[in-house]
Amino acid sequence: MIVKSHKFNFIIVGLLLMILLLLIACVSQSEQAIEEDEVEILSLKVLHLNDIHASIGDFPYIASYIDSQKNKNDYFLHLNAGDMFSGDPVVDLQQGTPIIELLNKLELDAVTMGNHDFDYGQEYTAAAEELSDFPWLSANTIVMDETNVIQQPKPYVVFDMGEITVGVLGLTQSPPSTAPAGIKGLDFLDLKETIEKYTFLRDEVDVFIGLTHVGIQADRMIAQQFDLFDLIIGGHSHTVIEKPETVNQTAVAQAGANGLYIGDVTIDFDRKSREVVNVDGILQSVEELQERDEKVQTMVKQYIDEMATTLQKVIGVTKTGLTRAGRNERDVPLGNFWTDAMRHMTGADIALTNNGGIRDSIEPGEITSGDIYTVEPFQNDSVEFKMTGQAIKDVIEFSFKRGNQIDLQTSGLHYTIFTNDKGQYVGAELEVDNKVIDLDETYRVITNSYIASGGDGYHFEGKVMLPAAGNLANALIIYAEQVMQEKGSIDYEDEGRILIRMAE
Numbered sequence: 001m002i003v004k005s006h007k008f009n010f011i012i013v014g015l016l017l018m019i020l021l022l023l024i025a026c027v028s029q030s031e032q033a034i035e036e037d038e039v040e041i042l043s044l045k046v047l048h049l050n051d052i053h054a055s056i057g058d059f060p061y062i063a064s065y066i067d068s069q070k071n072k073n074d075y076f077l078h079l080n081a082g083d084m085f086s087g088d089p090v091v092d093l094q095q096g097t098p099i100i101e102l103l104n105k106l107e108l109d110a111v112t113m114g115n116h117d118f119d120y121g122q123e124y125t126a127a128a129e130e131l132s133d134f135p136w137l138s139a140n141t142i143v144m145d146e147t148n149v150i151q152q153p154k155p156y157v158v159f160d161m162g163e164i165t166v167g168v169l170g171l172t173q174s175p176p177s178t179a180p181a182g183i184k185g186l187d188f189l190d191l192k193e194t195i196e197k198y199t200f201l202r203d204e205v206d207v208f209i210g211l212t213h214v215g216i217q218a219d220r221m222i223a224q225q226f227d228l229f230d231l232i233i234g235g236h237s238h239t240v241i242e243k244p245e246t247v248n249q250t251a252v253a254q255a256g257a258n259g260l261y262i263g264d265v266t267i268d269f270d271r272k273s274r275e276v277v278n279v280d281g282i283l284q285s286v287e288e289l290q291e292r293d294e295k296v297q298t299m300v301k302q303y304i305d306e307m308a309t310t311l312q313k314v315i316g317v318t319k320t321g322l323t324r325a326g327r328n329e330r331d332v333p334l335g336n337f338w339t340d341a342m343r344h345m346t347g348a349d350i351a352l353t354n355n356g357g358i359r360d361s362i363e364p365g366e367i368t369s370g371d372i373y374t375v376e377p378f379q380n381d382s383v384e385f386k387m388t389g390q391a392i393k394d395v396i397e398f399s400f401k402r403g404n405q406i407d408l409q410t411s412g413l414h415y416t417i418f419t420n421d422k423g424q425y426v427g428a429e430l431e432v433d434n435k436v437i438d439l440d441e442t443y444r445v446i447t448n449s450y451i452a453s454g455g456d457g458y459h460f461e462g463k464v465m466l467p468a469a470g471n472l473a474n475a476l477i478i479y480a481e482q483v484m485q486e487k488g489s490i491d492y493e494d495e496g497r498i499l500i501r502m503a504e
Contacts, residue, residue, distance in 0.1 A: 041277065042163055044207060044267040045073035049080050050235030051257035053087030053116065054099055054377070056300050058259050060292035063106050065262055065284060067293065070107075075161050078107060079168065081235030082114025082213035085128075087258065087359065089373030090307045095124040097131065098303040104133040105296055110157050110168050113138040114213040114235060115176030118183050119378055125182065126150050137170025137211060140194040145185030156198060158205060164269055167205035169198055169229075171212040173236055177356070179380070180453040191218065195226055202228055207267055207276060209233060216241075216254060223247035230267060230276045244281050251279035260286055311370030316480040320491040322362040324375075327355045328405040329500065333492035334358060334375065335409025341479035343411045345470050346384050348446040349432060350392065351411040354399075354456060357448055358409070367490065372476045382469040383452035387462035389439040393430055395460060401425050402457065410497055413437075418503040426503040448472055 047066055070076045080103070085096045103111075113136050118125055126149040129136050139155035156169040174188035191214060202208055210229040212219055215237035223232055224247055231244070231251045238257035244265060245252050255263035265281035322334040335358065342351035360375045387395075392413070399407040400417050404424060414431045430437040437443075442462075446469060451458040483490045 040270055040272045042075060042269045042271055043073065044075040044077070044161075044164060044166065044269060045069055046077045046079060046209070046231070046233070046263075046265040046267060046281075048078075048233045048253065048263040048265070049255055049259060049261075050213070050233070050263075051083040051114070051238050052080070052099065052259050053083055053257060054085055054091035054096070055088055055258040056091060056099060056102060056303065058286045059102050059106075059300055060294070060297040061286055061289040062259060062262060063102075063293035063296040064291040065286075065289055066106055068291070069264070075164055077109050077159065077166065077168075077209075079209070079211055079233055080108055080111040081211055081233050081254070082112045082172070083116045083235060083257075084111065084114070086116040086119045086377045087374075089311055089370055089377060090303050092120075092377045092379065093307060093310070093373065094303075095120045096128045098299075100128050100131045102296065102299060104131075105299065108134040109159065110135050110137055110170070110211065112136075112170035112211045112213050112235070113141060113153060113172045115173050115178045118176060118178040121179075121182055122149050122184065137168065138172040139169055139198055140174055140189040140191060141172050142187040142189060143185065144187050148185040150186065156201060158201075163271060164207060165205045166207045166209065167201045168209045168211050169195075169201065171195070171210065171214055173214050177456065179378070179450045179455055181449075191222065192225070195222065195228065199226075199228060206269060206274060207231075212236075215239075216252075219252050219254070220247050223250035223252055231265060231279055233263065233265075240283065242283050244279060251281075253281060255283055262286060311368060311373065313369045314366050315369055315372070315477055316367040316484040316490045318362060318364055318367055318490045318492075320493060321364040322367075322490070322492060324355075324358045324361045326494070327358065327409065328403075328407075330406065330494055331409060331497035332494060334361060336411065336492045336495055336497065337479075337490065338376075338476065339409050339411035341476045342382060342446050342448075342472070344479050344482070345382060345475045346444070346446055346466060348384055348412070348444040350413040350443055350445045352395070352408045352413070352445065352447045352451075354448070354451050354458075355407050355409065356456065357450060367480060369477060372473050372480070376473045376476060378450065380472045381449040382446055382466075382472055382475065383449050383460075383464060384444060384446045384466035384469045385452070385460050385462040386442050386465050387445045387460065389430070389437040389441050389443065391461040392437065392443060392445060393428060393439065395458065396428050396430065397425060398458065400428070406498055406500070407456075408498075414497050416499040416501055418501050420503060 091098045138153040143152045159166040210232040213235045216239040219232050219234040234254045239254040240256040241254045255261040261283040268278040270277045324334045339351040362371050416429045418426045
């Protein structure tokens with residue numbers, strides 16, 4: 001009996017052991033199943049910037065952040081939504097070469113062509129593209145002239161990452177706000193028609209991204225009208241979007257401007273269903289970053305040092321400062337100095353320049369050449385016309401109507417805009433030498449080459465007297481030096497050259 005009892009106990013223990021092993025196996029299989037479920041979701045990290053406008057000072061910190069995120073993520077893209085150029089003379093006086101070399105160092109994957117990426121002229125745009133290790137995209141830009149130095153840009157690029165394929169479609173403002181000479185021989189197609197042409201890509205890629213330089217309102221319109229993109233990364237409007245906003249189930253992102261933020265987006269993709277299941281992101285403030293890439297720091301310092309002699313030259317001082325603030329409502333100190341300098345070039349009766357070309361203010365204190373190149377980064381030339389009083393009045397009317405606000409600063413001409421109670425144009429009164437302008441008389445009018453050649457829709461009706469009256473930045477420097485000799489300081493105020501009044 002004792003032996004039987006031992007046998008029975010042995011059997012019971014054996015059964016219990018088998019049950020325990022089965023339970024362990026089940027738990028192990030359950031944990032393995034959970035792990036397998038977890039790896040069905042793959043995450044694509046997308047870092048993006050837009051409208052850098054030649055601001056390279058913080059590139060060492062941007063580079064370090066991009067590199068750290070690239071090392072942490074198996075699936076990664078670095079994208080740029082355009083306007084790499086125009087804003088810092090260190091870059092602009094070298095026709096963009098420094099920023100292209102820096103973006104190559106940061107291993108940019110693709111850029112969409114922005115309106116200011118044509119600013120230097122076609123020869124330099126083509127040279128910058130040739131220097132780039134990354135593709136320039138624009139599905140709606142068409143090279144019409146076979147002799148054009150700008151090559152036909154790629155409409156899109158597909159990144160095959162093994163587990164995921166990502167399509168990126170580029171779109172550019174149509175037409176771009178840049179000097180007409182920079183886009184001569186190019187055509188810019190309607191956004192909607194262009195997008196419809198490339199809807200086939202939706203079925204050929206796992207993740208579809210629109211990389212646009214059309215502004216936030218157009219981005220929202222695209223998202224609303226097309227159930228197509230998983231993510232739209234935009235530029236042009238300099239919009240700060242803290243986290244991607246959702247429009248018609250499409251994530252829309254933009255990272256401000258001037259390299260102040262890095263857009264950081266995570267796209268979760270279900271490998272089993274082959275669908276994007278979530279898009280989320282943040283804006284990383286560059287100011288908060290502590291780590292910097294020393295190799296990139298060396299590059300930036302070298303670019304700055306190379307231009308130091310040119311840009312640090314003191315050409316004058318100002319007690320008042322030369323501000324552009326308020327330029328949409330009246331004449332402003334910088335606008336008055338600017339147009340006085342233009343008129344001084346040729347002795348023209350009237351000088352006009354558009355507010356969009358005045359890119360910054362000058363603070364009280366010393367004025368350097370670098371300050372001049374910062375406020376006027378486009379290297380515009382000047383053009384002198386002979387125009388009738390009526391033609392000048394037509395230009396002033398157009399300038400106000402295009403935005404129901406002042407758009408032209410002036411010298412030699414005083415003008416008053418009359419509006420109705422809704423702020424809309426009713427009429428204008430123009431004076432030259434304290435006399436009402438004679439609509440049949442002719443006057444010499446100097447303006448910048450951008451609006452002289454049709455930029456922003458302007459049309460100057462008249463005979464061209466001087467097609468290349470001189471570089472505008474040089475004119476500002478020369479005039480500053482003369483004012484210093486005569487007055488010892490370059491001081492300006494609002495002078496009432498431009499007024500807005502309610503019509504009676």
